[in-house]
Amino acid sequence: MALIVQKFGGSSVADLARIRNVAQRVARTVDAGNQVVVVLSAMGDTTDDLIAMAKAITPHPSEREMDMLMTTGEQQSVALLAITLQAMGYKAVSLTGEQAGIRTDRVYSRAKIISIDSVRLERELASGKIVVVTGFQGIDSLGEIHTLGRGGSDTSGVALAIGLNADFCEIYTDVDGVYTADPRIVPEAHKLPEISFDEMLEMSSLGAGVLQPRSVEMAKTFNMPICVRSSFNDNEGTMVKEEVEMKQLEQEVLVSGVAYDDDLVKVTVYGVPDRPGIASVLFCALADAKVNVDMIIQSGHRNGKNDISFTTSKEADGKLEEVLEPVIAELGADNFTLETDVAKVSIVGAGMITNPGVAARMFKCLYENGFNIDMISTSEIKVSCILKKEGAKDAVRKLHEYFGL
Amino acid sequence: MALIVQKFGGSSVADLARIRNVAQRVARTVDAGNQVVVVLSAMGDTTDDLIAMAKAITPHPSEREMDMLMTTGEQQSVALLAITLQAMGYKAVSLTGEQAGIRTDRVYSRAKIISIDSVRLERELASGKIVVVTGFQGIDSLGEIHTLGRGGSDTSGVALAIGLNADFCEIYTDVDGVYTADPRIVPEAHKLPEISFDEMLEMSSLGAGVLQPRSVEMAKTFNMPICVRSSFNDNEGTMVKEEVEMKQLEQEVLVSGVAYDDDLVKVTVYGVPDRPGIASVLFCALADAKVNVDMIIQSGHRNGKNDISFTTSKEADGKLEEVLEPVIAELGADNFTLETDVAKVSIVGAGMITNPGVAARMFKCLYENGFNIDMISTSEIKVSCILKKEGAKDAVRKLHEYFGL
Numbered sequence: 001m002a003l004i005v006q007k008f009g010g011s012s013v014a015d016l017a018r019i020r021n022v023a024q025r026v027a028r029t030v031d032a033g034n035q036v037v038v039v040l041s042a043m044g045d046t047t048d049d050l051i052a053m054a055k056a057i058t059p060h061p062s063e064r065e066m067d068m069l070m071t072t073g074e075q076q077s078v079a080l081l082a083i084t085l086q087a088m089g090y091k092a093v094s095l096t097g098e099q100a101g102i103r104t105d106r107v108y109s110r111a112k113i114i115s116i117d118s119v120r121l122e123r124e125l126a127s128g129k130i131v132v133v134t135g136f137q138g139i140d141s142l143g144e145i146h147t148l149g150r151g152g153s154d155t156s157g158v159a160l161a162i163g164l165n166a167d168f169c170e171i172y173t174d175v176d177g178v179y180t181a182d183p184r185i186v187p188e189a190h191k192l193p194e195i196s197f198d199e200m201l202e203m204s205s206l207g208a209g210v211l212q213p214r215s216v217e218m219a220k221t222f223n224m225p226i227c228v229r230s231s232f233n234d235n236e237g238t239m240v241k242e243e244v245e246m247k248q249l250e251q252e253v254l255v256s257g258v259a260y261d262d263d264l265v266k267v268t269v270y271g272v273p274d275r276p277g278i279a280s281v282l283f284c285a286l287a288d289a290k291v292n293v294d295m296i297i298q299s300g301h302r303n304g305k306n307d308i309s310f311t312t313s314k315e316a317d318g319k320l321e322e323v324l325e326p327v328i329a330e331l332g333a334d335n336f337t338l339e340t341d342v343a344k345v346s347i348v349g350a351g352m353i354t355n356p357g358v359a360a361r362m363f364k365c366l367y368e369n370g371f372n373i374d375m376i377s378t379s380e381i382k383v384s385c386i387l388k389k390e391g392a393k394d395a396v397r398k399l400h401e402y403f404g405l
Numbered sequence: 406m407a408l409i410v411q412k413f414g415g416s417s418v419a420d421l422a423r424i425r426n427v428a429q430r431v432a433r434t435v436d437a438g439n440q441v442v443v444v445l446s447a448m449g450d451t452t453d454d455l456i457a458m459a460k461a462i463t464p465h466p467s468e469r470e471m472d473m474l475m476t477t478g479e480q481q482s483v484a485l486l487a488i489t490l491q492a493m494g495y496k497a498v499s500l501t502g503e504q505a506g507i508r509t510d511r512v513y514s515r516a517k518i519i520s521i522d523s524v525r526l527e528r529e530l531a532s533g534k535i536v537v538v539t540g541f542q543g544i545d546s547l548g549e550i551h552t553l554g555r556g557g558s559d560t561s562g563v564a565l566a567i568g569l570n571a572d573f574c575e576i577y578t579d580v581d582g583v584y585t586a587d588p589r590i591v592p593e594a595h596k597l598p599e600i601s602f603d604e605m606l607e608m609s610s611l612g613a614g615v616l617q618p619r620s621v622e623m624a625k626t627f628n629m630p631i632c633v634r635s636s637f638n639d640n641e642g643t644m645v646k647e648e649v650e651m652k653q654l655e656q657e658v659l660v661s662g663v664a665y666d667d668d669l670v671k672v673t674v675y676g677v678p679d680r681p682g683i684a685s686v687l688f689c690a691l692a693d694a695k696v697n698v699d700m701i702i703q704s705g706h707r708n709g710k711n712d713i714s715f716t717t718s719k720e721a722d723g724k725l726e727e728v729l730e731p732v733i734a735e736l737g738a739d740n741f742t743l744e745t746d747v748a749k750v751s752i753v754g755a756g757m758i759t760n761p762g763v764a765a766r767m768f769k770c771l772y773e774n775g776f777n778i779d780m781i782s783t784s785e786i787k788v789s790c791i792l793k794k795e796g797a798k799d800a801v802r803k804l805h806e807y808f809g810l
Binding site: 016019020050053054056057058061062064065066068069071072073075076078079080082083084086087093094096098099120143144145 | 421424425455458459461462463466467469470471473474476477478480481483484485487488489491492498499501503504525548549550
């Protein structure tokens with residue numbers, strides 16, 4: 001008997017018929033002799049509808065009230081799944097994030113889980129129940145309700161699996177695994193049977209979009225295997241775990257996948273005086289405003305001044321000017337620009353660590369195909385390039401072919 | 406400066422435009438120098454829609470899961486009102502029943518409030534905020550979410566007013582006060598400027614429908630004045646309070662209103678053996694099944710057996726057979742019947758206490774107009790008669806005229 005956490009996204013519970021499908025899949029897992037904790041997102045467009053309603057009142061509703069509003073979506077879906085499971089003859093109980101012991105920090109709209117108090121969960125499991133938990137949310141030490149930010153239900157699933165010492169966490173989504181590239185961009189892309197946490201982490205961060213990066217990070221830290229599967233078919237998914245690197249290295253797989261992301265804004269701050277601590281003022285101000293910065297490049301000196309470029313997600317677009325204007329004034333910098341017609345193309349592979357020159361081959365491929373590289377960022381297992389958005393998807397196809405995926 | 410609790414029903418917050426109206430009314434009360442706690446129901450048909458969704462899964466969803474599902478409705482409306490108030494420049498915060506310190510017993514779907522822990526509420530008020538609280542719900546000592554049953558938001562409003570020692574509780578609804586009879590039945594009915602708790606209690610219990618009886622009972626116990634007003638106009642409402650009796654008695658107002666209720670089932674159990682304790686077996690079984698019994702009549706002996714009739718609300722209809730069949734067998738009674746083609750017509754007035762013969766005049770009026778009385782129940786300030794449903798609304802009109810209302 002295994003203890004399995006199964007997380008289903010919004011499209012998997014979009015209506016009562018799909019909720020019934022989810023119930024049947026959970027029931028099969030239970031019938032096979034397993035204990036199951038289910039984590040759900042809100043039904044289909046519920047979250048978007050609630051956001052639209054709030055934005056119809058004011059363009060900038062407070063994050064605290066948005067968390068109050070949005071967490072109702074998951075509470076509805078878990079109650080409906082519990083009712084469905086009970087109607088099928090199974091013992092089931094739904095729990096809010098609070099009831100499931102999910103404790104968060106005090107940041108509204110993108111809280112981090114700080115602990116799982118699993119007493120209640122374990123009691124419900126011990127009494128033979130299927131436990132259905134709201135994803136995406138938890139409470140802080142003051143009893144305030146917080147959401148974990150978009151895609152936070154993945155994190156809820158992994159955190160609960162870790163808190164309960166589950167055997168693994170299944171993440172059901174609308175694709176049946178992790179592909180070497182987005183099949184909508186590269187028709188030849190194929191599904192990976194397994195992938196390491198590090199590779200998945202890079203793929204997620206780079207916009208592969210299958211798993212939320214924070215959930216992979218957490219799974220890696222606690223070595224909790226994740227299985228990415230489709231809720232619409234019974235295909236085997238992709239297993240994300242620690243021990244796949246050797247196998248891939250032996251097969252000399254240098255690059256596991258190519259990722260594409262155009263959900264980003266490139267910010268350039270011009271004429272920043274070259275004094276120590278300048279970068280920290282800029283990026284602390286961004287951090288205080290909860291703007292996540294991705295790639296950062298500082299160009300060479302020019303009359304004692306630097307240009308600093310960085311990228312962030314389009315989500316931050318609305319508040320960038322508000323944050324940057326006072327900082328520019330404080331720094332005595334010249335001005336700044338925002339560019340949204342850019343895209344990030346990345347290659348990821350654990351094999352890169354021991355095979356130098358992979359980055360050079362990527363630049364060569366892009367150069368030979370006429371792409372101009374704007375910014376570059378590398379890690380041990382990935383290389384990312386910022387290109388003009390126009391044609392960037394073609395770059396993904398060229399790289400996929402070039403690295404023999 | 407007064408502290409006022411304002412409770413708005415579902416029709417008052419049915420859409421964003423109406424929520425804005427509510428916000429403006431709250432803002433006017435604050436601008437006039439008052440502190441305000443707002444209690445809201447769910448938006449318009451939200452609760453009914455959620456119930457319909459659950460019933461589409463199974464005719465008898467568990468009450469525990471229904472409470473999880475339905476409490477989301479109020480959480481949405483309070484967040485949206487707080488966002489609206491903030492957009493208008495007011496400091497506001499929404500609270501769930503739990504956050505507002507509303508503690509209930511452990512009965513799902515019709516819990517009773519057992520205490521209000523007002524620490525958080527008082528802190529928010531002290532910081533200058535308008536506090537917007539979910540009606541209809543609270544949590545028990547185990548952290549389980551409970552609803553207070555239909556109309557429970559009235560009770561939430563009054564309970565919060567008492568817990569905060571507010572000056573009074575305004576209940577906004579879609580009628581602008583308490584009338585001498587339902588204006589849809591009696592066009593000549595007029596609004597009462599004030600009415601005593603006892604009279605309101607009888608009116609509510611008898612189907613007048615403006616206020617939930619439990620909320621009036623609670624208001625009476627703690628002497629918390631309630632003002633019933635319309636959220637769609639600025640008419641003065643009806644003040645429900647303790648000190649109105651003398652004035653009415655001086656004016657020789659015997660009857661304050663005529664009430665009508667056809668949301669009831671008449672149950673007759675035939676051939677109940679005439680032994681001590683028999684009635685207690687029957688009514689304890691009903692109480693265990695949470696069936697609220699209203700009028701009870703036991704007919705005279707016949708061969709050592711009695712017939713017992715009682716009325717209950719149609720809400721209980723679904724489970725009556727299930728509850729009664731084993732009891733009938735246990736008692737050795739003959740059988741039972743359920744009748745739904747009945748209605749209850751009542752007259753209410755504090756003046757009755759010191760004026761005997763009011764009941765006799767009511768029976769005379771009904772007799773002269775050809776109505777057959779099936780069951781009678783009296784209290785110090787009301788007389789209720791069960792009639793055939795057909796024509797019963799005409800009886801209301803005749804009584805309204807007969808008592809000169």
